[in-house]
Amino acid sequence: MKTIQEINEKIRTGKAVVVTAEEIIDIVAEKGLKKAAREVDVVTTGTFGPMCSSGAYFNIGHSKPRIKIGGGTCTLNDIPCYTGYAAVDILLGATAMADHDPRNSVYPGEFRYGGAHVIEELVAGKSVRLQAEAYGTDCYPRKSLDTLIELKDMNEAVLFNPRNCYQNYNVAVNLSDKIIYTYMGTLRPRIGNANYCSAGQLSPLMNDPLYKTIGIGTRIFLGGGVGYIAWQGTQHNPGVARLENGVPRFPAGTLAVIGDLKQMNSQWLKGASFTGYGVTLTVGIGIPIPLLNEEIAACTAVRDDQIVAQIVDYSEGYPQIIPGSLGEVTYAELKTGSITVQGKKVPTGGISSYKCAREIAAELKAWIQGGKFLLSDSVAPLPSADSGVKCKLLNERPFKKKK
Amino acid sequence: MTNKRIVLTFPSRLVGQPITTHLVKEYDLMLNILRANVTPNEEGRMVLELSGPKKSVEEGIDYLKNLGISVEPLSRDIKWQSEKCTHCTACIPACPSGAMSVDRETWEVSFDRDRCIACELCIGVCPFNALEIQF
Numbered sequence: 001m002k003t004i005q006e007i008n009e010k011i012r013t014g015k016a017v018v019v020t021a022e023e024i025i026d027i028v029a030e031k032g033l034k035k036a037a038r039e040v041d042v043v044t045t046g047t048f049g050p051m052c053s054s055g056a057y058f059n060i061g062h063s064k065p066r067i068k069i070g071g072g073t074c075t076l077n078d079i080p081c082y083t084g085y086a087a088v089d090i091l092l093g094a095t096a097m098a099d100h101d102p103r104n105s106v107y108p109g110e111f112r113y114g115g116a117h118v119i120e121e122l123v124a125g126k127s128v129r130l131q132a133e134a135y136g137t138d139c140y141p142r143k144s145l146d147t148l149i150e151l152k153d154m155n156e157a158v159l160f161n162p163r164n165c166y167q168n169y170n171v172a173v174n175l176s177d178k179i180i181y182t183y184m185g186t187l188r189p190r191i192g193n194a195n196y197c198s199a200g201q202l203s204p205l206m207n208d209p210l211y212k213t214i215g216i217g218t219r220i221f222l223g224g225g226v227g228y229i230a231w232q233g234t235q236h237n238p239g240v241a242r243l244e245n246g247v248p249r250f251p252a253g254t255l256a257v258i259g260d261l262k263q264m265n266s267q268w269l270k271g272a273s274f275t276g277y278g279v280t281l282t283v284g285i286g287i288p289i290p291l292l293n294e295e296i297a298a299c300t301a302v303r304d305d306q307i308v309a310q311i312v313d314y315s316e317g318y319p320q321i322i323p324g325s326l327g328e329v330t331y332a333e334l335k336t337g338s339i340t341v342q343g344k345k346v347p348t349g350g351i352s353s354y355k356c357a358r359e360i361a362a363e364l365k366a367w368i369q370g371g372k373f374l375l376s377d378s379v380a381p382l383p384s385a386d387s388g389v390k391c392k393l394l395n396e397r398p399f400k401k402k403k
Numbered sequence: 404m405t406n407k408r409i410v411l412t413f414p415s416r417l418v419g420q421p422i423t424t425h426l427v428k429e430y431d432l433m434l435n436i437l438r439a440n441v442t443p444n445e446e447g448r449m450v451l452e453l454s455g456p457k458k459s460v461e462e463g464i465d466y467l468k469n470l471g472i473s474v475e476p477l478s479r480d481i482k483w484q485s486e487k488c489t490h491c492t493a494c495i496p497a498c499p500s501g502a503m504s505v506d507r508e509t510w511e512v513s514f515d516r517d518r519c520i521a522c523e524l525c526i527g528v529c530p531f532n533a534l535e536i537q538f
Contacts, residue, residue: 050530108527185530186528194496195496273531274530337507347495349493349495350492351491355510356490
């Protein structure tokens with residue numbers, strides 16, 4: 001048994017033993033759980049995949065004379081921002097698009113540029129064009145603004161993603177006779193390909209499936225900088241069926257994360273365009289797991305062949321919410337490059353980059369080894385499997401106009 | 404025997420002419436049309452694989468050039484911009500020729516120009532626009 005304080009003391013003195021979620025697999029296999037849990041202090045995880053529920057808020061600084069963008073309109077490189085806050089606080093969502101973007105009117109749309117790309121450019125140090133219109137008040141008389149702005153000009157620039165880091169995900173296929181374009185990529189007809197999206201054995205929440213160490217307040221690697229877990233993510237659904245090792249067989253837990261955009265690196269925060277679907281932000285996240293005891297060590301030793309995902313039809317099953325899975329496969333099978341679905345051999349493709357997940361886990365490991373990243377105790381736990389927290393469907397009550 | 408993959412761009416005045424037939428009959432070449440976009444009164448484009456003795460292939464290409472057709476090697480057709488690639492592997496199942504591949508140890512994606520048939524199936528599949536058509 002160790003405490004986070006003891007581990008932090010070791011990190012400060014450069015004595016902590018830190019390994020990645022891949023490396024711990026062999027260590028546990030060679031040395032056994034007891035020895036591994038005693039000798040290793042921290043396991044680092046990583047993931048790099050598209051995470052639509054992402055965005056950033058900015059305080060752009062007051063213009064002279066003052067303008068109240070709140071309640072007005074504002075765009076960054078033509079991408080509309082949310083202006084329902086105070087005078088110069090604006091929010092930009094990853095999936096936002098310019099009003100003039102054709103979207104899917106020329107099907108399938110290309111979605112070459114959106115909020116996520118603006119975030120990437122800002123993080124890369126580029127200037128973007130800010131345009132704002134306001135109604136003007138006695139204290140904020142200015143009515144329009146058209147200026148270049150970059151991250152270092154802003155007072156605050158904060159990445160705040162309501163739902164990232166999905167614990168497991170579907171394997172997407174297309175049972176129909178025509179090609180479909182989804183957030184899981186392009187799916188060819190008659191099960192032409194099967195796309196998956198998880199770092200599997202490296203993925204943060206796969207290595208702490210019941211959220212024993214990962215909680216609200218946990219310090220993390222976020223987009224190349226330091227961030228924190230702010231809350232459970234939206235659609236957090238911890239109550240799904242799980243394997244004996246605690247790993248959920250379906251998409252389950254999610255995380256809301258926050259961090260200073262100014263510290264981040266555009267290598268780990270990239271705009272992505274999904275043909276026919278839209279724009280999204282690919283986010284790099286790494287979470288350290290303190291090996292406080294053998295139970296936690298056992299969870300981090302999970303392998304791709306011990307993690308399963310459901311094969312889901314995205315032509316009808318997913319859009320129409322028809323429950324059912326076409327089968328269950330392990331990530332080890334997915335990573336061979338093909339799986340068998342309904343008797344057919346189908347090539348697999350990833351949406352999340354395993355290579356980048358590996359690099360993130362390695363970078364976080366180096367930060368901790370170098371003494372520049374200390375672990376934090378969580379302030380409160382995330383709702384776990386027994387919490388009763390559930391992701392519900394919309395209870396639709398059609399609005400009828402009074403005659 | 405030589406194999407050569409070429410991209411032909413021909414002016415509208417040549418669109419109506421049976422150029423490929425001529426290549427087969429006069430130069431004894433085997434043709435594999437990998438892709439073609441030929442519409443009347445417009446510029447035509449065709450991706451061809453020519454096979455035959457080296458001399459015949461060269462003469463065939465000279466014949467095309469003399470007609471006023473621009474002949475470019477196919478390798479210039481699809482460009483993989485490695486700096487934009489995140490190695491997610493979304494392109495792997497989309498590529499029918501194995502030109503896009505991933506090393507399943509390092510999980511690094513790579514592009515083999517020689518295997519590319521310029522079918523363009525990868526273009527819309529890459530979320531990072533790392534694959535470009537170079538016309």
